[in-house]
Amino acid sequence: MQYLVPQFIEVEDKLVGPMTLRQFGYVALAFFIAYFSFYLLQFYVWLVFCACIDGFLLALAFLKYNGRYVGQTLRAAFNYYWRPRLYLWQKKTPGKGGGRGVSDLALKLSVTSEPLAREKSFIEPFIDRLRGLQEKYEVFQKNTGEREAARRIDYR
Numbered sequence: 001m002q003y004l005v006p007q008f009i010e011v012e013d014k015l016v017g018p019m020t021l022r023q024f025g026y027v028a029l030a031f032f033i034a035y036f037s038f039y040l041l042q043f044y045v046w047l048v049f050c051a052c053i054d055g056f057l058l059a060l061a062f063l064k065y066n067g068r069y070v071g072q073t074l075r076a077a078f079n080y081y082w083r084p085r086l087y088l089w090q091k092k093t094p095g096k097g098g099g100r101g102v103s104d105l106a107l108k109l110s111v112t113s114e115p116l117a118r119e120k121s122f123i124e125p126f127i128d129r130l131r132g133l134q135e136k137y138e139v140f141q142k143n144t145g146e147r148e149a150a151r152r153i154d155y156r
Contacts, residue, residue, distance in 0.1 A: 019061075022071075026061035030054040 016024040034050045041049060060071040127139065127147075139149050 023061040026057045026071075030057040030061075033057075 012020040012022065015021045019027065030053070034046075034054055037049055038046050060069070060074075063070045065073050139147055141147050
């Protein structure tokens with residue numbers, strides 16, 4: 001059985017003549033601002049006012065920059081400058097006394113004759129210790145498969 005797969009889903013539908021609903025809204029707003037300000041302002045002031053405001057609204061409706069409408073670009077720029085975020089990651093270094101690793105585990109196994117208490121693997125105590133510090137540190141996995149902990153600092 002064959003199914004129809006929708007194509008061109010990024011293209012907005014033309015609802016009002018050759019314009020999309022968003023474009024029609026910008027053009028209608030430009031028209032209403034020009035129409036009602038004509039009765040409120042003197043002619044030369046109205047002409048300059050409409051050239052600025054209506055030109056901006058028509059640019060929002062029809063102009064594209066890098067494949068995106070100017071309104072989308074301005075919205076993204078506003079969000080970027082309004083909410084700047086800087087994330088710094090600091091690597092957590094284990095303390096001197098609590099080193100957990102393969103060499104430490106091999107040393108414990110070769111020195112003691114008793115089974116190690118509550119240690120199923122050498123990484124579990126490290127992860128348990130990190131669970132307590134979950135607000136300060138995050139565990140992430142590198143491309144090599146190695147797990148590492150880093151502290152996240154969020155400056156707002």
